[in-house]
Amino acid sequence: MPASPASCTPSTDPSCGNPEPVNTSIYDTPEHELLRDQVARFLAREVEPHAAAWEEQGFVPREMLRRMGAAGLLGLMFEPEYGGGGADALMNLVFAEALSQSTFGGFIITVLVHTDMAGPHLHHAGSAAQKDRYLRQVTAGEKICAVAITEPGAGSDVAGIRTNAKRHGDHWVLNGTKMFITNGVHADLYFVAAKTGPGKREVSMFIVEKGTPGFSVGRALKKTGWLSSDTAELVFDNVRIPAGHLLGEEGKGFYSVMKNFQTERIALAAMAVGHCQQALKLTLDYVRQRQAFGGPLWDQQAIRQRLSMLDAKTRAARTFMYHCAWRVTQGHDIVQDVSMLKALTGELVNEVLQSCQQFHGGMGYIRETAVERLWRDARVLAIGGGATEVMLEEVAKRY
Incomplete structure (x- = not known):
């Protein structure tokens, strides 16, 4: 959202203050x-x-x-x-x-x-x-996937999970409960983390198919946002799966989860940046049309300066996001970078949506508006996939 020249008046010039395209980066092809x-x-x-x-x-x-x-x-x-x-x-x-x-x-x-x-x-x-x-x-989208790591007492602390798997001949037997599992109700394949030894990080990953005896959806969970995403509690009660359903090496699942967290967190950052972009676009359109105090809201200096700063922060976060992805392609260790990115974008999207909703006034609190939906959906991005506080600890311990 470039600054408008002094001669540019949003109330009379429809092209004034239109955001420039942000779909390009130095890494683009x-x-x-x-x-x-x-x-x-x-x-x-x-x-x-x-x-x-x-x-x-x-x-x-x-x-x-x-x-x-x-x-x-x-x-x-x-x-x-x-x-x-x-x-x-x-x-x-x-x-x-x-x-x-x-x-x-x-x-x-x-x-x-x-x-x-x-x-x-x-x-x-x-x-x-x-x-x-x-x-x-x-x-092909013929089988829907879910990953089952989080438990009622263990979220970002993967080493703290209590679901366990024990080898019995040519089978593994899983027992435990998972919580907050996205796609939990409708998935066909579940990649499940379970303890397979006494060590804190002796975790293994398993493939569990829907319909396996002893495996059930405990309940579908009602959420504040992400309303079209099914989220569930999963229960594993003496679930017997073939030994061939061990995913990767026994006892190495913790490190597999940590590796996959980097892909997950970049994706969540992209989601946060996308929400910021859409919220700013919607809000810019709204404040240029909404009349108050004798003119459009855009004429209020506080509003246009706030939106300009939020747009600047969004563009900066987006550039950092692409830099992180580029570093992956170069084979760099990006745990610290991605932890920073996840913390930054999770907080930023909530900052952006709080202001954008505020500038919509009463309409920002009405379920029919996109900005209200974005506001609800944004909140979890500072929690899921690694809470902000956990991400910052990951950053700090690598200095």
Whole structure:
């Protein structure tokens, strides 16, 4: 949102103060722009006309993920032989940010859990047999994924989980409870973290299919935001799974989770930045039209300066986000960078949405408005995927 020249008056010049495009970065390629255009067309055609109804029903229809799979929009990072795009971290970030131009956070997180938070466990740690059995269906959107790590007493502290798995002959037996699991009700494949030894970090990952005896959805959880994302408590009561459903090496699951956290947190940062971009656009349009005190709200210096500063912060965060993804492509250790990014964007999106909602006045508190939905959906981005305080500790201990 560039500063308006002194001669520019929003109330008389419709072009005054229009934001410049922010869909470019120094890391961009023509392929990135093609992907952005493809996602934008998909959102306009398949998502935006229907997403309000999904908010009411509490989940995104399975058919929507199948359509995304058919369009080649799921599993961009996965190997081409399994239907993936073989893309790098930058291309994957472009997808996540483009998807986050939707104002329906529940839809966005449903997809990103499938592609960036659950699916990568199979992509990174799965055996050839496991990938051959499942990954093509994941990429096609025929099987929906969830990752089950968080528990009632352990969230960001992965080493504190209590769900356990014990080997009995050619099977593992899982017992425990998981909480706040996105896609928990409607998923087909669950990548489950469980303790497999006495050590604090002796955690392993397992593949559990829906319908396995002893595995159940304890309850669907009602949330403040992300209303079209189903979230569940999961119960594992003597769940017997074949030994071949161990995902990766026994006892190495903690490190697998930590590795996948970096992809997850970049995706969540993209979601936060997308929310900021959309909220600022909506609010700029609103304050230029809303008449108060003899003119548009944009004429109030405090409002236009506040929006300008929030836009500056959003652009800075976005540049840092792309830099983090670029560092992934260069093979750098990015734990500190991504922890900073997650903390920064989780707090920023709440700062942006609080001001944008405020500038909408009473309309900002009405359920029919996009800014109210973004405000509700933004809150969890400072909590889920690593709370701000936990992220800052990750940053501090690496100095």
